[in-house]
Amino acid sequence: MKTLKLTRPGLIILIGFFLTIVVHGQSVYYPEKDNWVHKNPAEMGFDAEKLQEAVKFALDNEYSGDRDLRVAIIRSFGYEPGMEIVGPTKKRGGPAGIILKDGYIISEWGDISRVDMTFSVTKSYLSTIVGLAFDDGLINSVDDKLYKYVWDGTFDGDHNMKISWNHLLNQSSDWSGQLFGMYDWADRPSGREELDDWRYRELHEPGTYFKYNDVRVNLLAYSALQVWRKPLPQVLKQRIMDPIGASSTWRWYGYSSSWVDVDGLKVQSVSGGGHSGGGLFISTLDHARFGLLFMRNGEWKGQQLISGQWVEMATESSPANPSYGYMWWLNRGARVMEKVPESVFYASGFGGNYIVIDRDNNLVMVTRWLEPSKLGDFLQLVYNSIN
Numbered sequence: 001m002k003t004l005k006l007t008r009p010g011l012i013i014l015i016g017f018f019l020t021i022v023v024h025g026q027s028v029y030y031p032e033k034d035n036w037v038h039k040n041p042a043e044m045g046f047d048a049e050k051l052q053e054a055v056k057f058a059l060d061n062e063y064s065g066d067r068d069l070r071v072a073i074i075r076s077f078g079y080e081p082g083m084e085i086v087g088p089t090k091k092r093g094g095p096a097g098i099i100l101k102d103g104y105i106i107s108e109w110g111d112i113s114r115v116d117m118t119f120s121v122t123k124s125y126l127s128t129i130v131g132l133a134f135d136d137g138l139i140n141s142v143d144d145k146l147y148k149y150v151w152d153g154t155f156d157g158d159h160n161m162k163i164s165w166n167h168l169l170n171q172s173s174d175w176s177g178q179l180f181g182m183y184d185w186a187d188r189p190s191g192r193e194e195l196d197d198w199r200y201r202e203l204h205e206p207g208t209y210f211k212y213n214d215v216r217v218n219l220l221a222y223s224a225l226q227v228w229r230k231p232l233p234q235v236l237k238q239r240i241m242d243p244i245g246a247s248s249t250w251r252w253y254g255y256s257s258s259w260v261d262v263d264g265l266k267v268q269s270v271s272g273g274g275h276s277g278g279g280l281f282i283s284t285l286d287h288a289r290f291g292l293l294f295m296r297n298g299e300w301k302g303q304q305l306i307s308g309q310w311v312e313m314a315t316e317s318s319p320a321n322p323s324y325g326y327m328w329w330l331n332r333g334a335r336v337m338e339k340v341p342e343s344v345f346y347a348s349g350f351g352g353n354y355i356v357i358d359r360d361n362n363l364v365m366v367t368r369w370l371e372p373s374k375l376g377d378f379l380q381l382v383y384n385s386i387n
Contacts, residue, residue, distance in 0.1 A: 029103040030301050031289070033245035039104040041385070046106060050385035055097070055109045057381055062095045063352040063369040069117055069274070072351065077275060081186040081195060086255040087271060087278025092116050092351070097367035098288045099382065100295075105288075112284035115249050116368060119349030120273040122252070122280040123217055125290070127169060127327035129232050130224050131310035132239055134165075138227045142166040142313070150226045154179075154219070159203050167206040168220040169326040170318035174204045175216050180257045180269070182276070184215045210321035217272035217327075222260070225269050229262055232270050244293050244300050246286040253278040272327075274350065284366050291347075291355040291364035315345045337376035339383065361386070 029037065041048040065072035070089045077083050096110025133139045139149070142165040147155035155161055160175055167173035176184055185198040188211075221232060228235055233252040241250065254268040255278055261267075271278040293299075298306040314326035322333030331337055331344040346356040352370035356379065357363075363382075370378060 031103065031245060037104050039101070039106050041106045044101040044104065044106050045387050047385045047387055051107055051382065054378060054381035054385060055107055057378055058097055058367055058370055059095050059109060061371045061374045063371050065351055067092050073274070079191070080189065085277045086257055087276055088253050089274070089277050090117055090281060092369060095369045096284045098284050100288060100292060100364040102362045103292055110368065115281050115283050117274045118280045118282055118353045119351060121347040121349035121353050121355060123272045123327035124347035124355070125236060125280055126217070126221055126272045127314055128240060128306060129235055130165065130169060130220065131306050131314060132235065133224060133227050134310060135307045139165055142169065146223055150223050162206045164206070168216060168223065170320065170324055171212055171216065172208065172210050172318060172320040173206050173216055174209055174211065175219060176203055179215055179219055179222065180255055182215050184213060187213045187215045208320055210324060214273055214275040221272055222269045225262065225267065231267050240293070240305055243303060243305055244289045246289050247283060250280065250282040250286050252280050284368055287355050287366045288364055291357050291366060295357050295359050295362065295364050297359070337379060340376060340379045
């Protein structure tokens with residue numbers, strides 16, 4: 001394709017246009033910026049009454065945590081040594097969600113335009129920013145060691161010098177250090193150990209041990225900032241959110257302590273979640289557009305916004321955790337949900353925030369503030385409604 005693009009640009013434009021209209025003999029629909037077409041569930045192959053049961057289930061199983069998210073955060077993570085909220089927070093709304101079939105809205109509930117915190121769903125957006133850097137050649141290989149890109153001492157030491165982009169992306173780096181006043185060992189420590197056990201623990205070889213750790217996720221954001229050399233929210237806006245017709249209401253924050261110098265300018269290094277405040281604040285509708293982009297393998301109206309190669313890389317099981325890719329959760333391994341296709345992958349955030357993608361069935365399901373233990377049950381009800 002690259003050779004054809006260079007020698008016959010007109011032909012490629014024509015082919016791209018054709019592919020946006022017809023795939024496998026069917027019309028391919030993309031929502032306009034301010035106009036999203038609704039379809040009757042029955043018209044799209046669903047039992048409307050059974051689908052409504054899934055919606056009712058989501059409404060009846062609201063996340064049990066406090067709607068004041070500062071309170072919810074402290075109750076969940078206040079046991080961590082030195083835990084402090086240093087980024088913005090926002091009181092949340094009620095349950096909300098949207099279901100897309102072939103890009104069309106077939107069901108919605110709650111206030112889908114409301115901007116709310118989204119916590120670790122942010123990680124999947126961050127992974128995408130790294131993917132864009134990979135596509136652009138700013139990162140030569142995900143197996144490259146980080147110290148070759150970030151040479152300010154962040155990756156100094158025998159252990160940290162072994163860490164690659166791949167290890168940070170799939171949370172298997174076991175990076176050791178402090179970032180923005182936060183220590184890696186203080187994030188989700190085991191309650192069975194003492195302070196010195198956490199601080200002086202044995203380090204695992206990068207790539208061999210999975211640990212969900214927000215300090216290291218923030219390290220990935222900081223590393224991506226060093227590569228892009230401009231605010232990551234600007235990259236997301238220009239390369240992804242504007243082209244897919246997202247609203248102007250979303251925001252991506254870091255911490256009061258995460259301002260860094262980039263080429264003489266103060267830039268905030270954003271966080272990969274809301275664990276200490278910050279992260280992505282966004283509406284259900286904008287989440288759905290992002291999910292649709294990934295359902296369509298990174299393509300939007302004839303433009304390949306992020307490469308299909310990256311989408312595949314991001315949704316492959318990692319050696320240290322078959323349930324995890326590049327900051328996308330996968331329906332396999334220890335976290336498999338029964339009666340849900342194995343091909344499903346999803347972004348997941350504290351408080352029951354999800355973007356669920358099923359490319360085999362052309363489905364995107366976004367649900368906000370669903371009790372986290374109920375995701376599998378909700379998805380089963382959606383799949384049971386398919387005729």
